[in-house]
Structure formats: C-alpha cells, structure tokens
Amino acid sequence: MTRIFCVANQKGGVGKTTTTVNLAASLSGQKQRVLLIDLDPQGNATMGSGIDKASCKTTVYQVLVGLATIADTRVKADAAGYDVVPANRELAGAEVELVGFEHRERQLKQALAGILDDYDFILIDCPPALSLLTLNGLCAAHGVIIPMQCEYFALEGLSDLVNTIKQVHANLNRDLKVIGLLRVMFDPRITLQQQVSDQLKQHFGEKVFDAVIPRNVRLAEAPSYGLPGVVFDRASRGAQAYIQFGAEMIARVEQL
Helix, strand or coil: CCEEEEECCCCCCCCHHHHHHHHHHHHHHCCCCEEEEECCCCCHHHHHCCCCHHHCCCCHHHHHCCCCCHHHHCEEECCCCEEEECCCHHHHHHHHHHCCCCCHHHHHHHHHCCCHHHCCEEEEECCCCCCHHHHHHHHHCCEEEEEECCCHHHHHHHHHHHHHHHHHHHHCCCCCEEEEEEEEEECCCCHHHHHHHHHHHHHHHHHEEEEEEECCHHHHHHHHHCCCHHHHCCCCHHHHHHHHHHHHHHHHHHHC
C-alpha cells in the first residue's frame, strides 16, 4: 500500500524542505519507490533535488488546476533516485484559482489516484502556512510528519498545527493522523533544547521519532549543489541522522 505523508509546520525555517528531500533520498536509498511533491511556491524542494524550477514546462500548479496529470509532470531526480512533481512561482496563483473549484481542497488527492501503484512513499512538502495548498496536502495524506526545533515558540505553534490536523481529520480526511514529531537542528549542548525535547517526549510519547537531526553544516551546504544532504555527503552527521530516520519511517509504516 502506498503511504502518503505531508511534511508540515506553519512556522517557517524549521527544516521542512530539508527533511522532505533528505527523507526522500534516504527512503530511495533503502530500495523504496518515492515521489516528492513540492507544494511550496518557493520551489526549494525542487531546486534541492537538482531540478531547475524555471525550466519546468509543467508543474504542480497545472496538476492542481486540472491542466496536467502527475504522470506527465513528474521529473526524475537522477542523483537521488526519486521522482519529483516540481513547483515554482506559478503555484502562488493556484490559491486564487482554486477558490472557484467545487472540491478545491481535494484537487491533489484526485490527481494522485492515477499513480498510487507506482510508489511506496509519496512525500508532500507543504508551504509554511495553513493555506489552501497545505489543506490540499493534508486532505491527500495518510499522516503528517512535523519537523520542529526544540524551542518554546515552536511548542506554541505546534498546538495550532495539531488542532488544524484534528479539524481536517474530523471534517475532510478521516485517514489523517500525526505520524510523528522530528526534532531538527538539534544542539544537545543547549540546555533549553534538551528541556524542550524532554517535554515533547513526556507529552507526545511514542509520537516523537527516535531519530534526532543535529545542526549540521553539510546539510546546509547541500541545496546549493542541488543535492539532498544524504547524497551530497553521506558520511556527515546530518546525513547519517536522516538515513536513520528513513529506516525508522519504514519500520513505523509497517506497524500502521
């Protein structure tokens, strides 16, 4: 069965895109068939996968408004081994155009129906806002992966996101659940981060992934080369953490 996961957090700069591309690369490296869908108009997941967003003739924008299929739009990220449905600035216009659609929040789910048998995992990189684009991702997904920094402001934003997920579950997508929380940009030397990490584990228990992604220069450098960190420098601490996270995701999915 194909598993569809959103990587979401309405707070910006928390490593959503870094997590999406590196999880995709990690899963692909572990013999999984992976599709990455870039739902962010910034197109960072597209660029971080080595695809020039400016040269893409069709993108997720055309998919959402019904002008193209995913099969026609997907592009191979050759170095990382997974497929990408790219995004660019055109996608910003989809917010306005989708308002007139009868089932505007289910456009992505309908588009995915034709290619589910092609993949083991479909990962959706959501924009940093609880927008109509994010809502499309949540309505299409089986679960949400929430990357977050161990800081107190992040805890406040987390409660808003969890409430949104509960509302979508109740009203639009009964399959949706929180798969887990991933601690990113973690520095164990900072006492505050350790305290917040402990609070997360106390409150969310097994929902907190065992894998912890450290703050790592090589992960930060990788996008400028158009590569996930897992491919750019597999031996780095950050890449090894994402490889561990990929293995944990495969194990967790088998228990769902």
